[in-house]
Amino acid sequence: MQQTAHRARSQRRQGALAVLRHVHAHPAATRADVARALGLSSGSATEITARLKAARLVAEADPRPTGERGRPSPALVAHPRGPLVCVVDIGHEHWRVATVELGGRIAGLESGRHPDRDADAVLDHLRGKVAAVRRRYGPRVRAVSVAVAGTVRGGTVMQASGMGWSEVDLRRLLPGSGTPLLVGNDASLSGLAEARRGVGVGARVVLHLTVEVGVGGILVVDGRPVDGATGAGGEFGHMPFGDPARACPCGAHGCWDLEVDGRAMARVLGQPPPRDPRTTAERTLRAAAGGDPSARAAVAAAARALGRGVGGLVNALDPDVVSLSGLAIELATTAPDDLNAGYRAGLMRFRRADPPPLLSSTLGPLSPVTGAAEAAFDALLTDEGLESWLADTG
CATH class of the missing domain: 3.30.420.40 (ATPase, nucleotide binding domain)
Incomplete structure (x- = not known):
């Protein structure tokens, strides 16, 4: 009996993750779109969507007019109080800090130029920007994802010749925080963005x-x-x-x-x-x-x-x-x-x-931001990520 209940919970969780991943990859998909793509019955798609709405993961929005007869189905979109990722883009001359929601929409963006390329000065400045995002959105911020113009290994910039950086630990952006930190090369993340959304x-x-x-x-x-x-x-x-x-x-x-x-x-x-x-x-x-x-x-x-x-x-x-x-x-x-x-x-x-x-x-200068957000949602749209969200917000 216990094994049967565990298997049922696991199946429900996998169904929810499949729908979330589809909505993330195909913004504004309808329940019917999701059902067709995933081979779900109409009833299953409706039941899973209801659970995701109750968990503040997706919402249904009025669809765009199509010009066709009949009322089109509502679109599945990011919930207005749903999970976000904070993206930090560190270029040779510039910085960007963005908040990105499920589906890839950039919900907020701030940018500027480095007054000083010194690693301590850049990271001190950006640590304050990240802290401000986390204060504003609280537990909705599920990860911080960094795109940096340099060679990356783990959370460390091994070399960024254009800025004169060597072995710079980016974990300093999140001191004493339990929020996950992901770090990637900006060009590599741009490529991920182009492959998925460009x-x-x-x-x-x-x-x-x-x-x-x-x-x-x-x-x-x-x-x-x-x-x-x-x-x-x-x-x-x-x-x-x-x-x-x-x-x-x-x-x-x-x-x-x-x-x-x-x-x-x-x-x-x-x-x-x-x-x-x-x-x-x-x-x-x-x-x-x-x-x-x-x-x-x-x-x-x-x-x-x-x-x-x-x-x-x-x-x-x-x-x-x-x-x-x-x-x-x-x-x-x-x-x-x-x-x-x-x-x-x-x-x-x-x-x-x-x-x-x-x-x-086709994505232009914001492609590293888009790619860093994709990498973060890959980590969040998992069993562990879903359980963590439900524990923190349920």
Whole structure:
């Protein structure tokens, strides 16, 4: 009898999680949509939805007019007092702090530029922002998820060359807190976002690449990031696709990073290494778009190097699509022929007739926020996460 009751509770919990995951992945789905997608009877979908509404996990909202006859079904949406995740996005120059609800909608966003790149100063400032979010929403904040422009292992930024950080422990953002903290590389999280909510939707294998200061990205397979044994995977910019005599700040030689960003452009232009490679790249791209021949040569060289590296990764990883973000989009726009020539030259012969398309991101600069929220909800929409929510709010 006890085993039967336990099995029934487990089945109810799994049914609730399946519905929650579907609502998160498909915002504004109706009960009928959920029933069809999950193979549920109408009665089961109604019963599960009622339990989720009572637990303040979902709500039903008036649907958008469709123009068709009859009254459309209510949409399942995040509950107005439901769980939230706090996302912290730490870029080379900027910061963002967002609150995100079930379904991926950004419910609140604050942003600014770092007055000082010193790790202590940045984390002290952001710790205050996170504390303010937690004071405002209380136990509704179920996790803090951080996207950072650096190599990450666990909760530590092992290296963020653009900011001069080395082995910075991000657990300082949540001192003495029981709230879970997740940390990921911003480019990798952008790739997760593109695969689930951007240009990669519907593709099984997505290779995402972004150029900011160097190249970052991730391979996403079946909606899951392939980030390695310790979470430090996706550092594609440190593949040896460059000059083997050229030292990289990471400690390796010949890194692809050094061939595609503002450092490469400055080198072609005969300029000294820039303090801010991204600003140098943006300035050079503008000049190239305006017709400056020297700038066009610098951009063309970076675009060809980007294309060759993409070809090498496609040979190795065999993606369905390649999504591009950051300065990679501007390189593709300003020097498309050079990018494509480099890409084709880097591909194995059998791939050239039908290579994976290079697609520009549709999520823009908020893609790291979206990806960090996705990673957090992956951790929350579990048996443990559901039980914790019911214990804290029931």
